[in-house]
Amino acid sequence: MNEDSNYLIPWNPDDEHEIYTTEILVLGSGIAGLFAAINLSDRFNITILTKKNIMAGNTEHAQGGIAVALNQDDSPEFHFGDTIKAGAGLCNLEAVRILAEKGPECVEQLIKIGAQFDRLENRLDFTREAAHSKNRVLHAKGDATGGEIERALVAKVQDKDSNISVRENYFVIDLLKNKENRVCGVLAYNENKLKLEIWLAKAVILATGGLGQLYKYTTNPPVTTGDGLAAAYRAGAELMDMEFIQFHPTALLLSGAPSFLISEAARGEGAKLLNSKGERFMHDIPGQELAPRDIVAREIWAQMKEGTVYLDVSCLGQDKVQKRFPGIYKTCLEYGIDISKSPVPVGPATHFLMGGVKVNIDGETNLAGLYACGECACNGVHGANRLASNSLLDGLVFASIVAEKIKENPGPLPKKSDLKVPLNQNCLNEKINSIDPEKIIEELKQIMWDKVGIIRDRSGLLQAEAELTNYRQKFSPGLNTAELELGNMLILSLLIVKSALAREESRGGHYRSDFPLTNIKWQKHSVIKKGDTRVRYVSI
Structure with a gap:
């Protein structure tokens, strides 16, 4: 696989690909993608592309609940403090304050949309989870909170008057840019027709979730192979804190x-x-x-x-x-x-990525036209270790902020003639790999679990790097989902290894047995970008 390519597979824009245009393109149908779409639908026509069916992501699997300071003895200040403490010194204080303070209004909007949380004597019933000082976790149907939230959001999105169109079974391969280097759409594989399609939009929202499937043991569903993260990386987006995986x-x-x-x-x-x-x-x-x-x-x-x-x-x-x-x-x-x-x-078991595509408080990436929210985004709100039940709230709060930012200046509606032509215009050919993709996937997951998992050290990380690099050099994906997923998994696994090797301390979800202590000199965010020879760092 060509490490220098901006695209996962070679493609030719002059081929007769079907081209579709929408005002706002949302990638992903979890809590962040759906809530962003709902909040934009009063102003724009929205298209959501989702990898499988609309309910297939992580949100539907969330059990415990959604943390929010709505209980009588609670406050956003308490929630802020608990989040900071859990984050092991790496939280973005501004992002945490926004999460805690804007959380209640977003949850109230969610309830108005139709989410039905458990109640006790006609009042919201709050429970407590790890590292919370107050009972502030709302739940639904006992342990089916994510499913209830997803149900309510999907019903709203599918309302006939919603201005939102959902396309299922679309694998987003890569982001597309115009000649001014602005992200203006995506190259997607329509699994219903087994064809490549081009989708153009004024703005693209990345809400593609996490990458739990990189590991042998994970609570995440099969779709979580990090495709959006890898596509953003190839397009030149910065990724932040990729060493921080929550188990x-x-x-x-x-x-x-x-x-x-x-x-x-x-x-x-x-x-x-x-x-x-x-x-x-x-x-x-x-x-x-x-x-x-x-x-x-x-x-x-x-x-x-x-x-x-x-x-x-x-x-x-x-x-x-x-x-x-x-x-x-x-x-x-x-x-x-x-x-x-x-x-x-x-x-x-692997559960959540604290890192992701680096964004500012408004969800803007370093690429014009590309926004990110939810688990695939990283603004530092979770620090080095996410507080329990903050993930669903993160999806709501920062999706709503992304929506407001796009309303300020959505950008122009692109045409095919605006597209930047890929340097590699080789037509896509059927490629026969000398190694079995399914076998590599299983071995990749084992490598990541054994050597890039809960306990890490330099020796194991270097072994993982060598083995994964060997696979990446030998493998090139063809146009089918399993191979496209493997291509993305190889890219992301190496980025995690590189970030974990560079951070010579233990903090939150990153534990090095050869550097078991937390060191204040490492109280900074790691940043990695395509073309960088080494990991760089930015202040918290």
């Missing part, structure tokens, strides 16, 4: 079962972690079971060397377990575990 402490760890998330809300309600001897091991850790996620994940990882680690939810009582965590209860029962009666085996 959720408690995913179901059972042979033959997926890494199904066991919500942190279970520990918030009182569930306890037990080692292989049936003993608690978090009692001497500040915060105990509700310490920040990176700390709990490493404690569990250490205990797993001696045997299986369990989460005991049964102490909550059968009625509460079934009412508060119906989805988790049902799923575990399918694998032979009644969590209301016995502990469930758990282990860490």
Whole structure:
């Protein structure tokens, strides 16, 4: 695969690709993409391109809830403080303040749209999760918060008067620029017709989510291969803090079962972690079971060397377990575990990317015409470790801000003649790779889990870099989804390795056993851009 190319596959703009024009193009149909589209639909015609069906992303899988300072004894100031503390010294203070202060109005808008959160005696029911000092996490249908939010947003988007069109089964391959170097659209693979298409727009919003599928164990759905991040990188966008991956402490760890998330809300309600001897091991850790996620994940990882680690939810009582965590209860029962009666085996799994496409407070990237929000974006709001249940709020708040910014100056509507011609105009040919893409994907995931996972060191990172570089040099994707995904996964895995090698300290989701301490000289954001020979740093 050509490391210098601006495109994942070669293509020729002179070919007869179908060309579509829309005012605003939104890439992704999770909470950030849908909320941005809704907030723009009063002014513009919007098209959403989504990789699979509209419900296939991370949002639908979110269990625990959405953190917001709406409870009587809470305030945005408390929420601000908890977020800063969890972020391990790397949070952008302005971004956190906006998140905490604008969060309530965005959640209230979400409720007006139709999201129905759980209530107790006709008042919103708040729970507590790790590293929160107050009960501020709203939930829906017990442990199906993301699904309820996605349902409400999808219903609003699909309203016949919404000015929003949704195109499913579209793989966005690359961003397109005009002759002034402004992002003006995308090259997309229409999987319904098995054809390349060009989509042009005044502005493009990247809301493509995370990259959990780079790792062997992840709570993320199959679509999360980081395609939007990789496309932005090829186009020249800066990526920030790519070394900071959050590993959720408690995913179901059972042979033959997926890494199904066991919500942190279970520990918030009182569930306890037990080692292989049936003993608690978090009692001497500040915060105990509700310490920040990176700390709990490493404690569990250490205990797993001696045997299986369990989460005991049964102490909550059968009625509460079934009412508060119906989805988790049902799923575990399918694998032979009644969590209301016995502990469930758990282990860490890749969950969230704190890094992403570098954006300012308004969601603007370094590329004119390109905006980003949600998990694929990074403005420093989560620092080195995201506070539990802040991800859904992040998607709402900064999507609404992106929408307001675009309304100020959406940019011109481009024409095909405006497009910058690719340097490599070779027509796309069927390419036969000498190695099996599926085999490489499995090996890539194993490499990332073993050497770029919860505990890292220089030796392992260098081995990972060598192995991944070898695969990248040998592999070139053809025009099918699995190969396009692998091309993106190879690019992003190497960027994570490069960023992790450069940061010689431990902080939040990045832990180096050869540099186990946090060092104030590293209290800065890493930035990497296509063509850079090394990682550079910017002040927090």
